[in-house]
Amino acid sequence: MPEVAMIWAQARGGVIGSQNTIPWRLPEDQLRFKELTAGGTVVMGRRTWDSLPERFRPLPKRQNIVVTRSASWSGVGADVADSPAEALVLATTSVVWIIGGGEVYARFLPLATRLEVTELDLQVAGDTVAPLIDESWRIAQASEWILSRTDIRYRFVTYERS
Numbered sequence: 001m002p003e004v005a006m007i008w009a010q011a012r013g014g015v016i017g018s019q020n021t022i023p024w025r026l027p028e029d030q031l032r033f034k035e036l037t038a039g040g041t042v043v044m045g046r047r048t049w050d051s052l053p054e055r056f057r058p059l060p061k062r063q064n065i066v067v068t069r070s071a072s073w074s075g076v077g078a079d080v081a082d083s084p085a086e087a088l089v090l091a092t093t094s095v096v097w098i099i100g101g102g103e104v105y106a107r108f109l110p111l112a113t114r115l116e117v118t119e120l121d122l123q124v125a126g127d128t129v130a131p132l133i134d135e136s137w138r139i140a141q142a143s144e145w146i147l148s149r150t151d152i153r154y155r156f157v158t159y160e161r162s
């Protein structure tokens, strides 16, 4: 069974999305996402797949797995799984990165042992929030608060559990 790591960026209150988009742009987060998931397997929901800009669909140099309950769905460059368990069977790398969205984070949370969270000091309206990080998790690393070139304060936090 591959290690299940989840990665997301959240604003205040855990907001991660609004109407199937990310309601901010943080170049430093995109770089972090690229570095951590490079060469790995990314697992996402069909809505997240649809929300990717064309040039990033599929995410290059990564196995892309889309979890969907639709038996007829297909996507160019995507492997299709109908459950978290099947996604893990299809994964070809030792770590799989769950990259969204809200529903998929919730479904994979019980299987996850690592969270890479970008926290933004930003108040923004949203309709989707990150999963609750309960006391089973410990902070393995947390950066200082950094001011982005887009004038948003952010930090990177790594959570782990065994």
Ligand SMILES: CCc1nc(N)nc(N)c1OCCCOc1ncccc1N1CCC(C(F)(F)F)CC1
Pocket: 007, 008, 009, 021, 022, 029, 030, 031, 032, 033, 034, 048, 051, 052, 053, 056, 059, 098, 099, 100, 118
């Ligand atoms: C970066 C956004 C992001 N951040 C963290 N920390 N965790 C994530 N789970 C995540 O969502 C990845 C899937 C959604 O992604 C996008 N949704 C809308 C527009 C653009 C994107 N990006 C742009 C950058 C691109 C690159 F490959 F360059 F990183 C990937 C697609």
